[in-house]
Amino acid sequence: MIIGTAGHIDHGKTALVKALTGVDADRLKEEKARGITIDLGYAYTPLPNGDVLGFVDVPGHEKFIHNMLAGATGIDFVLLVVAADDGPMPQTREHLHILDLLGLQHGVVALTKADRVSADRLEAVRADIAALLLGTGLQGSDIYPVSALTGSGIPALRAHLEAEAQALQQRPASGHFRLAVDRCFTLSGIGTVVTGTVFSGVVTVGDKLVMSPSNIPVRVRSIHAQDRPAQTGVAGQRCALNLVGPGLDKASVARGDWVLAELLHAPVTRLDARLRVLASEDKPLRHWTPVHVHLGATDVSGRVSVLEGEVVAPGMDALVQLVLDKPVGALHGDRFIVRDQSASRTLGGGRVLDSFPPARGRRTPSRIALLRALETGAPADAMQAMLQASTNGVDLRRFALNWNLREDEASSVWASLAMRRVEEGETAIGFSPTVWEALRQRLLDTLTAEHARVPDMLGVDRERLRRMTAPMLSRSAFLALTDESLAIGNIKASGLWLHLPGHSVALLAHEEKLWAKVHPLLDAAPYQPPRVRDIAKVLDVDESAMRLLLQRLARLGDVFQVAHDHFFTRGSVTALATIAHQLAQDDLLEAAVFRDRIGVGRKLAIQILEFFDRVGFTRRTRDRHKLRHADLFTG
Numbered sequence: 001m002i003i004g005t006a007g008h009i010d011h012g013k014t015a016l017v018k019a020l021t022g023v024d025a026d027r028l029k030e031e032k033a034r035g036i037t038i039d040l041g042y043a044y045t046p047l048p049n050g051d052v053l054g055f056v057d058v059p060g061h062e063k064f065i066h067n068m069l070a071g072a073t074g075i076d077f078v079l080l081v082v083a084a085d086d087g088p089m090p091q092t093r094e095h096l097h098i099l100d101l102l103g104l105q106h107g108v109v110a111l112t113k114a115d116r117v118s119a120d121r122l123e124a125v126r127a128d129i130a131a132l133l134l135g136t137g138l139q140g141s142d143i144y145p146v147s148a149l150t151g152s153g154i155p156a157l158r159a160h161l162e163a164e165a166q167a168l169q170q171r172p173a174s175g176h177f178r179l180a181v182d183r184c185f186t187l188s189g190i191g192t193v194v195t196g197t198v199f200s201g202v203v204t205v206g207d208k209l210v211m212s213p214s215n216i217p218v219r220v221r222s223i224h225a226q227d228r229p230a231q232t233g234v235a236g237q238r239c240a241l242n243l244v245g246p247g248l249d250k251a252s253v254a255r256g257d258w259v260l261a262e263l264l265h266a267p268v269t270r271l272d273a274r275l276r277v278l279a280s281e282d283k284p285l286r287h288w289t290p291v292h293v294h295l296g297a298t299d300v301s302g303r304v305s306v307l308e309g310e311v312v313a314p315g316m317d318a319l320v321q322l323v324l325d326k327p328v329g330a331l332h333g334d335r336f337i338v339r340d341q342s343a344s345r346t347l348g349g350g351r352v353l354d355s356f357p358p359a360r361g362r363r364t365p366s367r368i369a370l371l372r373a374l375e376t377g378a379p380a381d382a383m384q385a386m387l388q389a390s391t392n393g394v395d396l397r398r399f400a401l402n403w404n405l406r407e408d409e410a411s412s413v414w415a416s417l418a419m420r421r422v423e424e425g426e427t428a429i430g431f432s433p434t435v436w437e438a439l440r441q442r443l444l445d446t447l448t449a450e451h452a453r454v455p456d457m458l459g460v461d462r463e464r465l466r467r468m469t470a471p472m473l474s475r476s477a478f479l480a481l482t483d484e485s486l487a488i489g490n491i492k493a494s495g496l497w498l499h500l501p502g503h504s505v506a507l508l509a510h511e512e513k514l515w516a517k518v519h520p521l522l523d524a525a526p527y528q529p530p531r532v533r534d535i536a537k538v539l540d541v542d543e544s545a546m547r548l549l550l551q552r553l554a555r556l557g558d559v560f561q562v563a564h565d566h567f568f569t570r571g572s573v574t575a576l577a578t579i580a581h582q583l584a585q586d587d588l589l590e591a592a593v594f595r596d597r598i599g600v601g602r603k604l605a606i607q608i609l610e611f612f613d614r615v616g617f618t619r620r621t622r623d624r625h626k627l628r629h630a631d632l633f634t635g
């Protein structure tokens with residue numbers, strides 16, 4: 001168990017830790033000289049059962065709240081220190097607010113300097129404190145009068161802490177490993193050492209991890225867990241890790257960094273959260289308020305975008321997006337504190353819901369519904385709620401990352417749900433059966449409407465059909481949807497076109513005859529077929545009749561209109577697409593290379609590429625064309 005002190009400056013936190021553990025947690029020369037704690041201090045004391053109790057001693061001075069916060073995010077249990085002579089003071093309250101916002105539920109109050117006051121005064125302060133705790137997570141905590149000077153009350157307090165340590169449930173060691181670095185130093189002959197609280201998972205000597213957000217790979221050479229040499233460290237422990245890695249030195253690591261399992265390295269600058277504003281604020285928190293966000297052991301400036309309504313009133317909470325100036329590592333469930341722009345006042349705090357919000361549509365009703373789903377208890381419940389709220393499916397890898405689920409943990413969540421799963425590259429998309437069924441129906445509705453609109457067009461190509469049916473649905477998911485509909489015979493494919501089974505278009509007899517003559521002409525010069533006027537001349541038919549025929553053939557999918565009055569057979573277009581595919585490097589195609597290969601003039605080569613852009617086969621990026629739907633013609 002890690003116990004964190006809290007309380008106003010000079011109320012005796014450091015003296016109390018020393019009385020409890022024998023360790024003076026003030027390490028810095030300046031701390032000794034000024035008699036105050038500036039930075040975090042650490043002390044450990046063995047328990048009768050062989051475990052070790054860890055203390056994080058925090059500064060009480062209002063100027064060093066950022067240091068207090070770096071320590072407070074990793075503790076399980078609070079030792080709130082109030083001097084009996086002063087009673088509750090401003091940082092008693094501020095620390096208490098912070099601990100409450102961080103969700104701490106377990107603690108005890110030490111009424112220090114009891115030797116300095118009368119019994120009446122002790123009782124009065126005790127009542128003040130009990131009143132102060134009302135409505136917080138620490139409400140009803142025991143209060144122990146103690147004196148670090150005489151030692152009175154210390155054994156009772158210590159016994160209480162020991163009992164709590166044994167009773168408190170250990171944090172589950174689930175998830176991948178995360179440690180929030182609060183200290184980094186170099187030891188001669190040993191190298192770089194980082195210390196901090198393990199937020200989740202397990203670390204073992206020899207593990208390969210990564211510093212984040214710097215993305216420096218490291219290996220764990222040795223571990224101290226709760227101040228003792230160990231082979232492993234687990235969630236809830238304070239650990240010192242001796243790390244090695246090329247590019248790693250003291251300068252490249254700082255308080256606030258994370259040491260992570262490689263998979264968890266995904267720093268972000270936007271995260272969606274629920275934020276509570278302190279009731280003691282006099283004004284509501286406005287949209288886009290500049291703030292300091294404290295999360296893990298780091299703090300970063302940014303702004304609060306209010307997602308529900310325009311402001312958050314004092315004492316209220318709301319869904320917000322934190323928009324940060326620098327990337328941080330954050331995952332679902334992480335607690336954070338926001339302080340004002342000058343970092344002089346705590347405004348509120350909350351819990352991260354989604355570290356990977358979409359780039360657009362952050363305030364839409366469907367997005368708000370998704371965020372509410374993410375507040376639902378256990379991962380399986382949240383997943384269930386998200387599946388129902390997501391018309392375009394849920395990205396399973398992101399979900400597992402956001403919730404820090406190991407593969408086995410994620411698999412058991414997926415297995416517990418009725419879910420249609422579509423593989424998509426490195427991830428997979430999950431759909432609730434109802435949503436999937438609705439998508440299949442929507443596909444049919446789209447085709448029905450399209451056939452009614454243009455009866456002489458055989459069908460719609462897959463990509464256009466996706467944009468018409470569900471533009472936000474991923475291509476793989478749509479492919480699965482159409483494949484499934486094809487397999488059960490709900491839709492049919494003819495060449496490139498998808499259509500309803502009952503819908504057909506055929507050429508009239510005289511059109512068939514003419515097409516039989518036109519086809520060889522087009523095939524004779526597949527990459528540079530004759531234009532409408534030239535075909536009409538050669539076959540001695542009316543130019544507008546020829547144009548009409550080719551337009552009808554285009555609607556049937558037998559030819560494509562590449563440029564005005566310039567039609568290519570489906571076979572030519574497929575061949576050109578294959579060439580484009582072969583020539584592309586990293587999916588990028590150069591116009592000149594393409595032109596040289598197919599041996600046509602510059603103008604026509606450009607027209608072909610523009611046609612590819614138009615139909616979504618490629619997308620122009622400056623002077624090149626990027627393949628974006630490479631199997632449009634070939635697959």
Ligand SMILES: Nc1nc2c(ncn2[C@@H]2O[C@H](COP(=O)(O)OP(=O)(O)OP(=O)(O)O)[C@@H](O)[C@H]2O)c(=O)[nH]1
Pocket residue numbers: 007008009010011012013014015016035036037038058059060061112113114115116146147148149150
């Ligand atoms: N008489 C008496 N003095 C105490 C007691 N505990 C602490 N003091 C004195 O109070 C002063 C402040 O004690 P610290 O332990 O440094 O206070 P702190 O809360 O750690 O201060 P910061 O960390 O700077 O916020 C010191 O001069 C201590 O000797 C106590 O129980 N009785």
